[in-house]
Amino acid sequence: MRWLINDWYKISERIETVAPEGSFKTIWGCWKAVCVASGNDCLGHRVVQGDVIVVDNETPLISLENHLNRFSQFFGYKDYKELPIYIYPGQDFQFDRKAELDKLKRFVSNVTPVYIHLDSLLSMLPTGRNSLSENTNYLGGVIGKTLNELLACSFNECVTDLVVHTKKAVVNYDLGLLQSSDIQSLV
Numbered sequence: 775m776r777w778l779i780n781d782w783y784k785i786s787e788r789i790e791t792v793a794p795e796g797s798f799k800t801i802w803g804c805w806k807a808v809c810v811a812s813g814n815d816c817l818g819h820r821v822v823q824g825d826v827i828v829v830d831n832e833t834p835l836i837s838l839e840n841h842l843n844r845f846s847q848f849f850g851y852k853d854y855k856e857l858p859i860y861i862y863p864g865q866d867f868q869f870d871r872k873a874e875l876d877k878l879k880r881f882v883s884n885v886t887p888v889y890i891h892l893d894s895l896l897s898m899l900p901t902g903r904n905s906l907s908e909n910t911n912y913l914g915g916v917i918g919k920t921l922n923e924l925l926a927c928s929f930n931e932c933v934t935d936l937v938v939h940t941k942k943a944v945v946n947y948d949l950g951l952l953q954s955s956d957i958q959s960l961v
Contacts, residue, residue: 778822778888779816785931788921791937800833807845810822810889814849824887826887826890827885829867831867833893862881879927889933
């Protein structure tokens with residue numbers, strides 16, 4: 775088994791970071807991005823060092839760069855730009871939009887990252903005439919297909935991490951209630 779972050783994320787897997795709004799999912803993603811890009815352990819777990827792409831439709835660029843810079847400085851770098859971290863330009867990626875997917879796939883092919891952080895599902899759902907509903911089976915198929923295409927662009931040598939918001943009530947769930955709930959009631 776080949777791990778991106780030992781015992782957590784296997785190379786060529788699609789993963790989700792799921793938590794309620796305001797639970798530091800973006801901060802956690804930036805920490806993982808810096809650990810992977812710098813080759814430093816992530817909370818005591820060995821990482822495979824490599825290029826990282828951050829696709830963030832929610833966080834203002836100045837805030838995103840601030841998070842990446844603080845963590846990079848922790849490891850002795852002047853800023854994140856000394857590391858192989860690439861912030862996807864603009865904040866316009868949306869699932870089920872072919873032109874946008876093709877643009878992101880070209881970006882991934884040029885960088886060939888080991889980690890792609892996509893923040894967040896809610897902000898990447900198309901609106902308007904071709905909108906996707908959070909509550910349809912079709913959405914899962916579109917997202918899965920897109921993440922598989924991004925993995926293929928990196929020759930299946932990376933991990934895609936999709937940030938998903940849960941309902942606030944989930945904060946109070948215990949493990950048994952989480953395990954007995956269907957994913958649609960959680961997200």
